[in-house]
Amino acid sequence: MNTLLKKCLAAAVMFGSLLSISALTPASAAPNDDLKGKNVVLVHGAFADGSSWQKVIPLLEAKGLHVVAVQNPLSSLDADVAATRRVIDQQNGPVILVGHSWAGAVITQAGNDDKVKSLVYVAAFAPQKDQSINDILKGKPAPSWASALQKDSGGYLTLSTDAIIHDFAQDLPVxxxxxxxxxxxxxxxxxxxxKVTQPAWQNKPSWFVETEKDRMIPAALQDAMAQQIGATVIKVDASHVAMLSKPTEVAAAIIEAARATK
Incomplete structure (x- = not known):
């Protein structure tokens, strides 16, 4: 038998062995990243909409999570909580409820739903009982961007383009x-x-993504709130919109919460 034929036969035997091993490998040996059966409900903050989660959603879905982004009216805490609860009600199975910025107040109230098993705050407010955003900010110096707020005839606020570029999303391309x-x-x-009337974090495990270059909600204030609610803290070198500038890190925090959710 020549050398070439011997090498071919040896390769065939090795290939057959690998196929046999693969056939005997149990399904349990597959990666444990499959989180099917769990739902992530994403709640956007002020000056944003559901598309602010566009970079995070595919990363969560790749792990088997079912993901829905709420479209909040941004008209009142009650209205935003109602919109969020409607989405929660549509989910089958446990819910990981995620809120950015103002939506921290929304998930703090809406998270009392029995389907919600954990909360994730992303550069968000985390009010205590009978506390509003103004209560949290009382006595603190006004941020530089406050003068850039524009109010329309209906009493709704928007940020100037300049404030978005320099204070809200300064680590995004212009x-x-x-x-x-x-x-x-x-x-x-x-x-x-x-005001929040019943904080869900009192009875639900919480995670908090702190954004260390945040000019909207200072990192020190975020850290104080995270400590008050006993959250697991993940620090990200990002602006206020970490879900757009650092989506991998934000998704990782949500996935961590999902894995811990029973």
Missing amino acids: AQARLVAATQGPWFAGCTDD
Whole structure:
């Protein structure tokens, strides 16, 4: 038998062995990243809409999670909570409820739904009982972007394009930040006085993505709120819109919460 024929036979035997091993490998040996049966409900904040999660959604779906982004009216805490609860009600199985910015107040209230098993705050407010956003900010110096707020005839606020580029989304390319400015959701000014009545974090495990370059909600304030609610903290070197500038890190925090959810 010549050398070439011997090599071919040896290769065939090895290939057959590998196929046999593969056939005997149990399904349990597959990666444990499949999180099918669990739902992630994403809630956007002020000056945004559901598309703000566009970079995070595919990363979550790749792990087998079912994902829905809420479209909030941004007209009051009650209205945003109602919109979020409608989406929660449509889910089959446990829900990981995620809120960005103002939506931290929304998930704090809406998270009392029995389907919600854990909360994830992303650069968000985490009010205590009978506390509003204005209560949280009381006594603190006004941020530089406050003067850039524009109020329309209905009392809804938007941020100037300049404030979006330099304070809201300063770590995005300017062209992308301009898109954020052009598509922002106006936020009713009265929302800042709406109070949470029953904080869900009192009874649900929480995670908190702290954005260390945040010019909207300072990192120190985020950290104080995270400590108050006993959240697991993940720090990200990002602006206020970490879900757009650092989607991999934000998705990883949500996936961590999903894995811990029973």
